[in-house]
Amino acid sequence: MSLLSLQNVIKKFGGLTAVNDVSFTVDEQSVVGLIGPNGAGKTTVFNLITGNYAPLSGTVTFRGQVINGQKPYKIVQQGIARTFQNIRLFQQMSLLENVLAGRHCRMHAGLFASMFCLPWQQREEKSAVERAMQELAFVGLDAGYDNEAGNLSYGNQRLLEIARALATDPKLIILDEPAGGMNDQETAALTELIAAIQKRGITVLLIEHDMNLVMNICQKLVVLEYGAKIAEGTPEEIKSNPKVIEAYLGTSDDE
C-alpha cells in the first residue's frame, strides 16, 4: 500500500516550471530514490511534500489524507520528517539539544507547565532526553552528546540531522543528499544506517547523487529531468533506461 502519493503536481517559480505534472507513489516501508541532473526539481518536490511550498495544482496525499497546503509543522506532526541539502543545525547548541529540538513537536508542556516545573512536565522532559539519547546512539553520536554541533565533521552533522528527524517519530523520513560531503567509509556506514531505519518500519525517500548508494539501497527510483518525470522503476530498470542515460550523459548512443 502506498504511504505517500503525488498526483499531477505542478510548481512554478515565475516563468519557470520547476515541477511539471509529476506523479509517483512511495510504498510503506520501502526506500525510494528521487534522482536526476542538477536543477531537475528534486528539492522542490521535497519542499512540496514537507509543506515548505504549496503546489500550483495537483495533490500530495500521505496516509490517505491530502496534505498539500498545510504548514510544515503540521506535516511533521502527521509523520513526515526531513533533513536538508544545506545542513540546518543549531551550530552553537549541543548534539543532545539539537535532537531534543526535533522531539519537541511530540511534547505537550506549554509555558505554564514549564514555568512551574509540574511533575508530569518533568517526566515528559526526562523521557524526551532518553529518547533523544537513543536516537544519538542509533546514528553513533551518543558519546559526544554534550559537544557543540558546529564542531562535528560534515558527515557527522548529516547524521545528527537524521537523529533529529528520527526523534520526531516519523512514518516517512525524507533525506536530501544525505551522502553529500561524506567520504567512502562514511557513505558505507550511511548505507547501513538507512537499511536500519527501514528495518524500524520507517519509509525512506531520498535525493542522492551517489549512484552506488542509490543503486544499493533503493527498491524504486523516480527520475526527473527539467521538472518532469522521465522514468520510474527498479534500479536495474533505471540503469538501462535510454531516456535516463541520455539525461545523465547527454546521449544514449554508445558510439
Ligand SMILES: Nc1ncnc2c1ncn2[C@@H]1O[C@H](COP(=O)(O)OP(=O)(O)OP(=O)(O)O)[C@@H](O)[C@H]1O
Ligand atoms: N525558490 C526558488 N525560486 C526560483 N527558482 C527556484 C527556486 N527553487 C528552485 N528554483 C529553480 O527550480 C529548478 C529546480 O530546482 P531544484 O533545487 O528543485 O532542483 P534539484 O533537482 O534539487 O537540483 P540540485 O540537484 O542541484 O539540488 C531550478 O531551475 C532552480 O533554479
